[in-house]
Amino acid sequence: MAEPSRQQLTGTPTPAPGGIAARARAAVGAPYLAGLNPEQREAVETLEGPVLVLAGAGTGKTRVLTTRIAHILSLGRARPSEILSVTFTNKAAREMKTRVGAMVGQIVEGMPWLGTFHSIGVKVLRRHAEMVGLKPDFTILDVDDQVRLLKQLLEAENIDEKRWPGRVLAVIIDGWKNRGLTPDKVPPGEAATFAGGRGIALYKAYQERLKTLNAADFGDLLIEMLRLFREQPQVLRQYQERFKFVLVDEYQDTNVAQYLWLRLIGQGSKNICCVGDDDQSIYGWRGAEVDNILRFEHDFPGAKVVRLERNYRSTGHILGAASHLITHNEGRLGKTLRTEDEPGEKVAVTAAWDSEEEARAIGEQIEELQRNGERLNEIAILVRASFQMREFEDRFVTLGLPYRVIGGPRFYERAEIRDALAYLRLVNQPADDLAFERIINTPRRGLGDATLQALQQHARRRNVPLLEAARLVSGTDEMKPKPRRALRDVVAMFDRWRAQKDTLAHTELAEIILDESGYTEMWQKDRSADAAGRLENLKELVRSMEEFENLAGFLEHISLVMDTDKGEGVDAVSIMTLHAAKGLEFETVFLPGWEEGVLPHQRSLDDQGRAGLEEERRLAHVGLTRARKRARISFVSNRRIHGSWSSAIPSRFLDELPEASVEVTETKGGFGGYGASYGASRFDTTASFGSNYSTPGWQRAQARKARGFAEDETDYADDVAQDEVASESVSPAPERARAKAAAKRRAPLTIEGELVAKSTGTVSIFAAGDRVFHQKFGNGNVSHVDGNKLTIHFDRAGEKRVVDSFVERV
DNA sequence: TGATGCTGCGTTTTT
DNA sequence: CGCAGCATCA
Numbered sequence: 073m074a075e076p077s078r079q080q081l082t083g084t085p086t087p088a089p090g091g092i093a094a095r096a097r098a099a100v101g102a103p104y105l106a107g108l109n110p111e112q113r114e115a116v117e118t119l120e121g122p123v124l125v126l127a128g129a130g131t132g133k134t135r136v137l138t139t140r141i142a143h144i145l146s147l148g149r150a151r152p153s154e155i156l157s158v159t160f161t162n163k164a165a166r167e168m169k170t171r172v173g174a175m176v177g178q179i180v181e182g183m184p185w186l187g188t189f190h191s192i193g194v195k196v197l198r199r200h201a202e203m204v205g206l207k208p209d210f211t212i213l214d215v216d217d218q219v220r221l222l223k224q225l226l227e228a229e230n231i232d233e234k235r236w237p238g239r240v241l242a243v244i245i246d247g248w249k250n251r252g253l254t255p256d257k258v259p260p261g262e263a264a265t266f267a268g269g270r271g272i273a274l275y276k277a278y279q280e281r282l283k284t285l286n287a288a289d290f291g292d293l294l295i296e297m298l299r300l301f302r303e304q305p306q307v308l309r310q311y312q313e314r315f316k317f318v319l320v321d322e323y324q325d326t327n328v329a330q331y332l333w334l335r336l337i338g339q340g341s342k343n344i345c346c347v348g349d350d351d352q353s354i355y356g357w358r359g360a361e362v363d364n365i366l367r368f369e370h371d372f373p374g375a376k377v378v379r380l381e382r383n384y385r386s387t388g389h390i391l392g393a394a395s396h397l398i399t400h401n402e403g404r405l406g407k408t409l410r411t412e413d414e415p416g417e418k419v420a421v422t423a424a425w426d427s428e429e430e431a432r433a434i435g436e437q438i439e440e441l442q443r444n445g446e447r448l449n450e451i452a453i454l455v456r457a458s459f460q461m462r463e464f465e466d467r468f469v470t471l472g473l474p475y476r477v478i479g480g481p482r483f484y485e486r487a488e489i490r491d492a493l494a495y496l497r498l499v500n501q502p503a504d505d506l507a508f509e510r511i512i513n514t515p516r517r518g519l520g521d522a523t524l525q526a527l528q529q530h531a532r533r534r535n536v537p538l539l540e541a542a543r544l545v546s547g548t549d550e551m552k553p554k555p556r557r558a559l560r561d562v563v564a565m566f567d568r569w570r571a572q573k574d575t576l577a578h579t580e581l582a583e584i585i586l587d588e589s590g591y592t593e594m595w596q597k598d599r600s601a602d603a604a605g606r607l608e609n610l611k612e613l614v615r616s617m618e619e620f621e622n623l624a625g626f627l628e629h630i631s632l633v634m635d636t637d638k639g640e641g642v643d644a645v646s647i648m649t650l651h652a653a654k655g656l657e658f659e660t661v662f663l664p665g666w667e668e669g670v671l672p673h674q675r676s677l678d679d680q681g682r683a684g685l686e687e688e689r690r691l692a693h694v695g696l697t698r699a700r701k702r703a704r705i706s707f708v709s710n711r712r713i714h715g716s717w718s719s720a721i722p723s724r725f726l727d728e729l730p731e732a733s734v735e736v737t738e739t740k741g742g743f744g745g746y747g748a749s750y751g752a753s754r755f756d757t758t759a760s761f762g763s764n765y766s767t768p769g770w771q772r773a774q775a776r777k778a779r780g781f782a783e784d785e786t787d788y789a790d791d792v793a794q795d796e797v798a799s800e801s802v803s804p805a806p807e808r809a810r811a812k813a814a815a816k817r818r819a820p821l822t823i824e825g826e827l828v829a830k831s832t833g834t835v836s837i838f839a840a841g842d843r844v845f846h847q848k849f850g851n852g853n854v855s856h857v858d859g860n861k862l863t864i865h866f867d868r869a870g871e872k873r874v875v876d877s878f879v880e881r882v
Numbered sequence: 883t884g885a886t887g888c889t890g891c892g893t894t895t896t897t
Numbered sequence: 898c899g900c901a902g903c904a905t906c907a
Contacts, residue, residue, distance in 0.1 A: 161896065190897045212897090234903095290897045325896095358895065457893050479895085516883075632897065651894050673893055691894085714892065715898030 104142050104175045108135075115345075115378040116140045119149060119317070122338070122372035123345040124365065128409045129394070129697035130385030130657070133347050137319055138168055140345060141183075142175040150316035152182040156337065157319040158189050162633045164321055164655070165191070185315070189330055191632050193293030196300070196311070203304055204296045205283045211497065212631035213282075213289045216490060217506040218242050221285075225277055229270065236267045245275050249291030250359030252298055252329035255279060285505060294329045301336045312340025323348030323368075327359035335371050344372065350405050351398050352694055354651060356680075356687050365405065383409045383697075385657055387416025390703050392733040394696035396756060400728045401686045409697075418735040419696070420704040421726060427460070427665075430708050431467040434662050437704065438473060438645060441660060448474060450659035452646040454695045456671040460664065461647050468645065478648035484630065488595065488606040492613055493630065495585050499569045500623050503537035512538075515594035517558045526551065527559075539566060565589060578623040582614050650691045653698050661699035666692075666707040666723040692725045730756050837876070838862055844879040 108116060115125045115136045127133035141157060144150050159165045165187050172183070185192060194212065201208045213221070222238035222245075244266055248258055255276040263272045282288060288296060301308040318338050320326070323346035326334065338344035346368060353362045369375050383391055388411055395409045424430035438451055453464055461477060468475045483489060491514055494507040501507075513519045531541035545551060546560040569585055576584070586592045592610065595603050620626035646658070650671075665671055672688035680687070696703050711720045838844065842854040844864060856863035862876050 188897065193897095214897090293897075355895080357893085459892080482896095518883090520883080649894065670893095675893055687894095712898080 102143075102146060104139055104146075108132075108139065109382055111378055111380050111382070112136050112139075115347075115380065116143050118376050118378070119144060119147075119343060121342055122368070122375035124323075124368050124375050124377045125345065125347040125380060126365075126377065126405060126407055127347050127349050127380040128383060128407045129349065129352060129694070130383040131380035131409070132382075132384060133349070133380065134164075134167065134171070134321075136380070137321055137345075137347055138171040138175065140319065141168075141172045141186075144317055145172075145176050153184055154314060154316040155183065155185060155319070156192070156315040156317070157183070157186040157321075158192060158334075159186075159321040160188060160325055162188055162191075164188075168321070188632070189333075190290060190293045193297045194628070194632060196297050197288065197293065200300055200304070200307055203307070204300050206288065206296075207286050209286070209501065211285075211287045211501060211504055211506075212293070213287050213506065214484075214490065214631070215242070215290075216510070217287075218289050220506060220509065221281060222274070222278060225274055225281065226267075229267075229274070229277075231267050231270065241266055241271070241274060244271060245278060246291050247359065248275065249295045250327040250329055252295060252332050254295065254299065286503065287506070291329075294327075294333065298329055298333045298336075301333065308336060309340075311337060316341050316343060318344040320344070320346040320348075324350050324353040324362050324365060325355050325360045326364050328361055328364075331361065331364045331367065338372065342372065349407075350403075351401070351407070351690055352654060354654065354687060354691050354694060356683065357676075362403070379407055381407050381409055383411045383413075385700055386411065386697060386703075387413050387701055389415050389418045389733040390696060390699050390701075393419045393703070393729050394693050396730040396733070397696065397725060397728050398689065398693045401689055403683075403686060415733075417702055418733055419729065420702075420735055420737050421666075421729070422704065422706040422737045423722070424706055424708045426708050426710045427463045427712075428467075430664050430706050431463040433706065434464070434664065434704075435467045435471050435473060437662075439471070446659060448643045448645045451662070452648065452653065452656070452658040452660070452698065453662045453664065454648060454650050454653045454698065456650055456665055456673055456691070458649060460670070464647055464664075474642065474644035475647055476642070476644045478646055479652040483609065483612075486606070486609060488609055489613055491591065492582075492586060492610055493627070495589060495591065496582060496623060497627060498539065499566060499573060499581070499585065500627055502539045502566065502570065505531070505538045508538040508542075511589075511591075512542075512562065515590045517562065518554055519558050519562075523551070523555045523559070539563065573623065578620070578626065579614055579617045581623065582617055586610060586614075650695045654694055657698050657700055659700050660702040661695065661704070663692075663695045663703065663705045664707075666705050666726055667711065667720040668723055669713075669720065670711070671723055671725065689725060689728075692723075728756060838879070838881070842881055844881055 105113065105116065109132075112132055112135065115123065116139045119140075125133070125136060127136065137157075141155060144155060145152060157168065159168060169183065169186055172186075184195075187195075197204065197206065197210070198208050201210060219238045219242050222241050223233065226233055226236065226238055226241070248262075253259075255272055258272050258275065260272075263269045265271055266274070282292065301311070315337060318334070318341070320334060325348070334344070334346075346365075348365060350362050350365055353360060356362070369377070386394070391409050391411050391413075392415075398404070422433065424433055434453065438448070441451060442448065455461055458479070465475065465477070467473075484493075491511055494504075494510040497504045497507040498511070509524065512524060527538055527541050527545060530536075530545055531538050534541065534544070536544070542559045543563045546556055546563055549556070551559070565588060569581065569588075572581055572584070592607065595606050595610075598606075617623075617626050620629060668674075671692060672685055676684035676688050678684075705726070707722045707726070708720055710717055712718075838854050838857055840854050840857055844852060844854055844862075852864040854862050855865050862879065864879070
């Protein structure tokens with residue numbers, strides 16, 4: 073079915089009447105198609121029917137997606153509003169918009185259905201809210217609200233919150249929602265997983281509570297949309313007819329609910345194109361189902377499968393190492409990445425005594441790279457777990473090496489932002505009880521638990537929101553004078569702000585609210601190290617409101633999106649987790665901590681067995697494939713785990729690298745002889761290039777597909793294999809005998825860029841005894857000055873040696 | 883309501 | 898071991 077249009081598009085120009093052929097001819101020479109390789113081109117031009125694009129790392133996945141949209145638009149096959157294009161993150165959505173825009177012009181403005189699953193969910197649900205028991209102005213709960221709500225339910229049910237924390241229940245319910253399970257569909261066997269069988273009832277109660285609050289959590293945005301489409305065929309049909317083309321990014325990350333939803337939508341035009349890479353599936357633990365890739369062909373018979381295997385990112389050795397490593401996974405569809413690039417540097421593997429040594433070694437390499445003109449922005453350190461980051465931060469602080477940590481607490485997750493938003497939410501929507509609860513006593517107003525409980529009783533009895541209950545109660549003498557007065561003040565504040573809502577600019581209103589509520593003042597009075605940062609964040613929040621028309625528009629946006637990419641433009645090394653690195657690339661990538669227990673992580677092994685191990689291996693694969701020119705792996709011999717020292721075993725993944733692409737570098741000083749004992753013999757001796765291994769995973773998959781999937785869509789039984797994972801416990805190693813003897817003084821660094829501190833020669837503007845502030849460590853006293861290096865006693869972080877450009881006098 | 887002490891935990895994270 | 902979250906006490 074794809075053939076006719078393909079002919080049309082790629083065939084020789086024949087005089088044909090009508091605009092389509094003409095436009096098609098034009099498209100043949102379209103600039104955006106130039107430079108695509110044959111597979112990419114096929115993926116772009118096969119517009120009719122279902123298409124599954126298996127796109128390995130660095131093979132131009134995003135390019136295919138964006139070009140495909142451009143192609144559809146420029147052929148006039150659909151209007152912008154008739155293309156549904158879903159991504160997982162806002163970042164990906166934004167990038168796609170930009171790139172399509174660059175190709176086609178301004179049309180993107182009119183691509184209302186390019187967005188994340190969740191933002192599309194909100195859009196659909198607002199239109200049909202009544203059909204799922206909501207009002208169109210429903211609020212979207214964040215995780216805090218969700219947990220708070222569940223806690224209340226647990227309390228009401230008299231369930232011991234120690235044994236059954238609300239947080240855990242939230243995760244369980246999320247899991248059910250991920251799998252598309254409404255309370256009535258949860259398999260009874262799983263009820264026992266929480267509070268001795270009360271899990272399902274709690275889930276049900278939670279959903280009912282959400283409806284009375286006119287609220288939806290993130291999971292609801294998907295599952296309610298799914299329910300809507302299932303229960304209202306006419307609504308489904310409307311969307312099926314609207315969307316002439318459906319595109320899905322990062323398809324391997326879809327969970328069951330998303331998959332089922334896509335399947336419904338896709339059954340309309342059948343022009344659904346999913347792009348993904350099973351080898352980059354690293355989110356199994358949060359519900360992603362790689363099997364969705366196989367189900368795709370099952371549910372969309374005759375789907376065209378296109379493999380993108382030409383890698384344009386990495387040099388030969390890096391690619392050789394990465395793709396050989398991943399062949400050790402069994403459950404694969406099988407792709408063989410290849411490159412026409414030169415072999416380049418081999419992947420370096422280095423041993424270090426401990427993590428401090430590891431950080432030191434990497435720090436030195438980075439300075440070396442920097443001397444050779446490499447930009448710090450092109451260097452990344454990718455770790456398995458965030459506890460590994462600290463060592464690097466400490467080291468870089470002392471070196472004066474600019475770095476940035478990607479990930480960490482997100483802007484909108486910070487307490488001060490959530491508080492501020494709660495105020496705004498409550499002004500916008502006086503019935504937002506969760507917002508009310510959050511800020512009623514922040515800052516302190518003497519309205520504690522007792523008052524809140526009383527309010528809740530009133531509210532329930534009279535069936536009014538909490539803010540309204542507060543108004544009623546404050547007019548009676550049911551409460552002691554103090555809380556009564558405080559309540560009256562709060563109600564009056566909100567009345568005032570609400571009255572100003574339509575006359576004042578929303579940014580101005582926000583400032584007034586933060587000011588009059590005493591919230592800003594609360595932080596101004598706070599003497600802790602991060603108070604200044606929090607105030608700065610609040611300013612940033614108000615600034616970010618400027619882009620929006622009004623308060624409601626801003627809140628709508630912010631509940632789904634709030635990632636401010638700050639700090640871009642500064643040349644700095646990136647430190648982040650492997651998960652956070654997916655989709656990024658760097659010239660140089662450092663991969664520390666390749667030890668058993670860290671990568672692969674012990675917990676994955678313990679909880680998920682073979683499946684866990686394979687996901688860890690994919691993580692390693694993702695790490696390697698982030699590198700364009702240099703990949704440097706390291707592991708330590710000794711690691712501190714929960715306080716005590718253990719000797720670590722090099723990761724099994726090191727054994728799985730192809731010898732031909734790897735170079736084991738000697739450790740300086742040869743601590744403990746690990747560098748020596750870690751011999752080349754441990755590597756796979758299979759050639760790394762042109763090794764045309766068969767793809768058993770794919771064959772197995774096909775066989776399985778032929779047998780047919782269970783028709784019941786809820787049947788997603790896991791076949792997690794048992795695994796005998798070696799977890800040798802290790803004996804404590806002797807405290808480090810540090811051979812710091814001839815630690816040759818580094819030559820003074822001559823590094824361009826104002827951010828890098830000069831190492832010598834300058835007299836510091838600081839003196840011993842100065843009181844200073846450091847972005848990371850807070851306030852402290854300078855105890856010693858050595859050139860531009862300061863020894864500082866931090867109030868909270870203890871003694872550190874820091875380059876002076878990182879602190880300011882207070 | 884704030885401070886202090888105790889207990890338990892210790893991977894990854896988007897929306 | 899170090900921290901966060903809770904509970905208890907003043």
